[in-house]
Amino acid sequence: MAPTLVSAAVGALLAAALLGRAFDRRAVAVVVAAALLPRLDAAASLVVPGATNAFLHAVWAPLLVGGALYLDTVRRPAGASALRDRFGRRGVRVAWVALASFVVAGIGAALFAGEGAALLYPLEDARYVVRGRLVFSTQEGVVQTFLAPDGDGPGVLPLGRAGGTVADPVASWINPDGRPGFDPRADREFRFVDGGWQLVVVAAAAATLAVRFGGRDGDTTGDDGSGASDDGVSR
Amino acid sequence: MPSTVVHAGFALLLAAGLLGAYYDRRALAVLLVVIVLPEADSFLGLIMAGAHRTVGHNFVLPAVAALALYYDTRVRERSLVRERLSPRWISVAWVALFAHVFAHVALDWTHLDGVNVFWPLRDRFFQLDGGIVYSTADGFVQTFVDVRVDPETGSRTVDAGAGGTSETVHVNTPVQPRDPDVDVDEPVDRRFPIANSGWRLYLIGLGLFALGARRLQGDGVGDDA
Numbered sequence A: 001m002a003p004t005l006v007s008a009a010v011g012a013l014l015a016a017a018l019l020g021r022a023f024d025r026r027a028v029a030v031v032v033a034a035a036l037l038p039r040l041d042a043a044a045s046l047v048v049p050g051a052t053n054a055f056l057h058a059v060w061a062p063l064l065v066g067g068a069l070y071l072d073t074v075r076r077p078a079g080a081s082a083l084r085d086r087f088g089r090r091g092v093r094v095a096w097v098a099l100a101s102f103v104v105a106g107i108g109a110a111l112f113a114g115e116g117a118a119l120l121y122p123l124e125d126a127r128y129v130v131r132g133r134l135v136f137s138t139q140e141g142v143v144q145t146f147l148a149p150d151g152d153g154p155g156v157l158p159l160g161r162a163g164g165t166v167a168d169p170v171a172s173w174i175n176p177d178g179r180p181g182f183d184p185r186a187d188r189e190f191r192f193v194d195g196g197w198q199l200v201v202v203a204a205a206a207a208t209l210a211v212r213f214g215g216r217d218g219d220t221t222g223d224d225g226s227g228a229s230d231d232g233v234s235r
Numbered sequence B: 001m002p003s004t005v006v007h008a009g010f011a012l013l014l015a016a017g018l019l020g021a022y023y024d025r026r027a028l029a030v031l032l033v034v035i036v037l038p039e040a041d042s043f044l045g046l047i048m049a050g051a052h053r054t055v056g057h058n059f060v061l062p063a064v065a066a067l068a069l070y071y072d073t074r075v076r077e078r079s080l081v082r083e084r085l086s087p088r089w090i091s092v093a094w095v096a097l098f099a100h101v102f103a104h105v106a107l108d109w110t111h112l113d114g115v116n117v118f119w120p121l122r123d124r125f126f127q128l129d130g131g132i133v134y135s136t137a138d139g140f141v142q143t144f145v146d147v148r149v150d151p152e153t154g155s156r157t158v159d160a161g162a163g164g165t166s167e168t169v170h171v172n173t174p175v176q177p178r179d180p181d182v183d184v185d186e187p188v189d190r191r192f193p194i195a196n197s198g199w200r201l202y203l204i205g206l207g208l209f210a211l212g213a214r215r216l217q218g219d220g221v222g223d224d225a
Helices: A004-018 A025-044 A060-075 A082-113 A196-217 B004-018 B025-044 B060-075 B080-084 B087-109 B198-216
Strands: A134-137 A141-144 A189-194 B131-135 B139-142 B146-149 B156-159 B191-195
Touching: A004 A025, A004 A082, A004 A189, A004 A196, A004 B004, A004 B198, A025 A082, A060 A082, A082 B198, A189 A196, A196 B004, A196 B087, B004 B025, B004 B087, B004 B191, B004 B198, B025 B087, B060 B080, B060 B087, B080 B087, B191 B198
Parallel strands: none
Antiparallel strands: A134 A141, A134 B191, A189 B131, B131 B139, B146 B156
16 A cells, blocks of 8 residues: 555645644644544454455545534534534534545545555445556647546446455555455565655655744744734644 | 646645745745746756756755855845845745755656756766665665675665766656657657656645645635634
8 A cells, every 4th residue: 555654744744734723733643643544444454355445445434424524514503513512613624634634645645656445345346546647749649548437347437446355455564465364473564655756745744844843943834023823823 | 757737736735734824826826936947947958968857956056045045034134035025925935945845856856867966066867766664574674775885895885876967867858858869760749748647646636635625714724713
């Protein structure tokens, strides 16, 4: 799967970009944890065949949570929202950003840069990946191979496929061969980064957090002595 | 190059995280100009050999710019920049510099022949490629920087992905679709890549998502307390 560190880094960048005034250490921790949550389905694969990149990488969990969040925070009249009552407006903001992080940094990373995500699991047994190219060439016009309407194998979405969830299980740190059953003596591999671009994304995320948490010292957070909404912008 | 669109996408994500109260259309416009501008060294390639990935793609000029900006705005008693620019645009300049380094130069560093990291101090292309793995069998393994010790002489060689110089390296661009030193008798195919792999599309999508989400949140900063 796309390395854990990349999901965490993208989650951190989303936190910095979207949390606004709710940005603080705790909120960032929640959002980054949400980015890492989908890969817990690797643990489920020890029991359920082919659960890695499927169980929590399907669209159902975020749809459910998103629906519940919408009902609670948008549709209910002001003052009746359970989430807002308990955690305030800040909590609502963090919840939405965490959901976005779950989808974009968690599932998205597997879909675009990892071993794929079984978006419609368990309705169908196909793991999707987004791979291909989009080029404009003066000789051939627009060339795109991301969408494959008549791809082979099972699955209804017009995307590339990385095989079935059960037939070609995804190996992970928790479950090295991807099949049910725990083998304590198996050789485990934890990939931190895989390829230069991932190192760049991780470094950029680390630098961004350093700048944001640097507070007063950071020049880039917009608290440069202008007095405009001094506090709360960067922390 | 990963296309300019990819750079712009990643830069948007970084900017949304860093601009804070100064996140607005004008700041983003400046940022996009800073992201696109270095690609102008493609055109320089027509008159200077190997200019693309050299003149606009190194870590020396951004470092000099950062030092100059820091010195002028923080150390000097009378700041030239502060006299002309409001604090807002000084902050935007810092963010633009940050985005240039991470979203442009660093990403190009990982691609094809890489970038001319220390130009103009030293003319040598470097490419960042490798991985970091911890495995129970081999322990920590990283392959970004290859350190080799010659068992006979005991001398150490360090390979951080160094390649040719601006004399020998040509990175294809739509302006110069092929190495000018190579003669081929084919119609010229100028290719403008937008996203040549999933992760590049991902970075574009991340930028657009951040942009869209910020719109959806209203003014983005002040509506939550």
